Amino acid sequence: MNTKNIRIKDIATLAGVSTGTVDRVLHKRGRVSKAAEEKVRKILNEIEYKPNPIARSLGSNKKYRIIALIPDPAQNPYWEQANQGLIQAQTEWARYGIQIELFPFDMGGKESFKKKAQEVLSAQPDGVLTAPIYYDEALPVFNLFKNHSIPYVLFNTNIPAAHPLSFIGQDSFQSGKVAAGLMHFGQHLSGTLAVLHLDEDSHNSIHLLEKERGFRDYFSNNGHPAFEITEFNFNPEDPDFPGHLQHLLSDSKLRGIFVSTSRGTSVVASSLEKRGKKDIRLIGYDMLTENLKYLRSGTIDFLINQNPKRQAFLGISHL
Amino acid sequence: MNTKNIRIKDIATLAGVSTGTVDRVLHKRGRVSKAAEEKVRKILNEIEYKPNPIARSLGSNKKYRIIALIPDPAQNPYWEQANQGLIQAQTEWARYGIQIELFPFDMGGKESFKKKAQEVLSAQPDGVLTAPIYYDEALPVFNLFKNHSIPYVLFNTNIPAAHPLSFIGQDSFQSGKVAAGLMHFGQHLSGTLAVLHLDEDSHNSIHLLEKERGFRDYFSNNGHPAFEITEFNFNPEDPDFPGHLQHLLSDSKLRGIFVSTSRGTSVVASSLEKRGKKDIRLIGYDMLTENLKYLRSGTIDFLINQNPKRQAFLGISHL
DNA sequence: ACTCGTTTTGTGCGCGCACACATAATTTTT
């Protein structure tokens, strides 16, 4: 009673006009005399009108199409988890007339990304959720979206320059700092720390570089014991990769490894375990089942959880 | 189109009856002939009917009263954060006719808890969100709630025996194990570890005891280096408290302190900082502003975040 | 066969909003 919700009808009576007129003022679609608009505006300023979202969505009953433009889940467990979140969102929002379609693109194929982005555009969705893992290719795509006034939400990787509707995900820089803090914690011997980007094209993936920057930033402010930080870019599909890894691990001064990608962590962990190198600290990303195995066995010391499932779900919700 | 949502009306046509009959079958309020019920039931089994929650809540437009029975936020920053979450939930759900009332009880006064619980009962709310920090007193209260068929959601502290509608919060036992893991991590000298319960009546607070149990459990499985774990119960309001703390800190073999309550952590941290004891590891709970200060300065090594604000919010949402 | 009770079934209304359309009040044109 006390929390009496004002309806559009109440405003109408208060302003001495009909509901239709109030409606037109609210949706600013003209066809209203100045005098009438005045009156309604006045009432609106006095009391705060909150349209009832339930009633609103009931009537319209529109179908919304949202497209998720993300790397192929089949290729990568991280994106598979994200996909899980999408499926969850799908079922959750289904009866509100929201339909989610997946446009997976090939990781490591910028061309694939560009092509799929074009398809998204021509599909004319009501919203897009995407993870712009390629900086250079992403920006022009977003400009196109904006021109077609298709709202888009970024997740996983942030590109502020793209000014999306919103961004869901963690701050890669801070995330790198956290990793560094955990790496530093309790370390009493100086030595080498390795930052590993296990990706096809890590130079173009800003979020990986941001993580590294955060990692280095931490150590530039926290100097004892002194660490030498080296950075490596490996493609885990490369046949030479095991060799490179072995060479890296043979460094007796190596104290810790920070893997910037979720998938790569378990590979490194298995290598460490084989060599019985328990003293090398390993920090990676995300609770993939593979990773969890090594986390339990103690080979992986910390996993920074990006919660792709939840992120994807939230992303859709925001749209 | 393809995801055509079936309405109650569709079922009616399919079964060859009217919507009213379907409605009666769905809400099982009788007044339906066996033959008709048969037909409707058959259709219902074939297709999965999902009532549109939007339309449902539109019509009813009921007012729901939810009461939050939690410790007085004014007395404790942790519960103040929880209160923030309640306020957020309040504004969020306001227009769906949900009203949240706060029944704060005095911490450290079981009598206060019992009294307030009685008040809640006589207020006849549609739902209760509560944090049963006193085990012995809580159970009979929940039985009363159940008798009056008032749904209740627990948060912060779980009491499975109370079988509530749901529980929001972390597993205290696991949380203690995590703390132990972080305590153990990188420790290379054996010594003493202290578990501090800084509460008025810690013996009756199961979640604190659960945390300790988890903490001890970890070390019983991870033995090197060997630690002696001691446990202390202090009341931070007690005038003797600073003396006790000082005595504890004078132990040269003390390696780390685990504070099981969110509020106490900063007190210990300030003490540590005064004595310049940087080498004692300190682990506590929750991102209270006080705690964050010491986390930044490095005196507190880890804070396990229980996110009371979010928990409270989720609790209401579940109801 | 008719009325009266009882059970079964169908219909109508409203929740609050958006949007379409019908009416009313203007202004412009002839």
Place this chain on the structure above:
DNA sequence: AAAAATTATGTGTGCGCGCACAAAACGAGT
């Protein structure tokens, strides 16, 4: 000054559901 065009305003309808109530069907008794 009347008709036509334009603009302003009011009213009606439907979204899907729950619930109240009207209508119909059915039996039983006279």
